[in-house]
Amino acid sequence: MTALRTEAPIGVxxxxxxxLSVLRAIRAELPMEDLLYVADSGYAPYGDRDAEFIAxxxxxxxExxxxxxxxxxVVACNTATVVAIEKLRAWCPVPVVAMEPAIKPAAQxxxxxxxxxxxxxxxxASPSVARLCAAYGKDIEILLQPCPGLVEQVEKVQLHSDTTRELLLGYLSPLxxxxADTIVLGCTHYPFLAELIRDIVGPDLTIIDPATAVAKELVRRLQGHLRPVPSARTAEVRFFSSTAVEEASQIISALWGSPVLVQALARSAKGKQIGSAALG
Structure with a gap:
């Protein structure tokens, strides 16, 4: 494991x-830390891609x-986690914190x-979810509900549209x-739909978003390598996207809750999206 520099940023x-729902939780837990966020929106949603592409x-x-x-x-993506996390951790020289659907706390x-x-x-459909269901589903019923279309609605900031409501009604009604009295948000896009979900399911059903738990795990993994809380310094959050930066800036600003400047990821000669010099 590479020696960690206290002043280095955290990548998400x-x-x-x-x-961004996870980034928000990290910001709340670690307001003194510089953060770099990469939105691979040019290739979203990963859920429709094959495993080799996602990896x-x-x-x-x-890299x-x-x-x-x-x-x-922080791999703030459930799909990327279930496909690629073992391979990433096998070679990555810094701590890698990842997501998984919060089936354990829901079962409890x-x-x-x-x-x-x-x-x-x-x-x-991943082995990771099968493992969680086997471990925590012995005495309860776990209903797995795929939600095609919801990621795209969040990517367009259509958080309260009729189309989004219709999709959610179709996915929530069977549950x-x-x-079901507990709903797990098993995709980091879905917390942005929590208000609409709450409107549909009512006040009594429990909705579990694992973002805070991920942020706390990051704190645990970085013990001894966190910046001291400064008296005057303002931590920096930088945003990058693999889609058009003007559109990305508008979308990320809307979801982040304040204006941000999004920088582009450059293209290699082979046409792959790679980090630009701004990220290097």
Missing amino acids: FDSGVGG DRATTIT RLLDAGVKAI TTQSGVIGVLATSRTL LLAG
């Missing part, structure tokens, strides 16, 4: 803008973040004995009819 990436993207972005000198990497929370998991089809 997702298939698109969904990982290649995860590797490429990880670029390492080139930028990060001291840790439910009173009805029925939980629903909203995620992409690739995440739900509610089956008696």
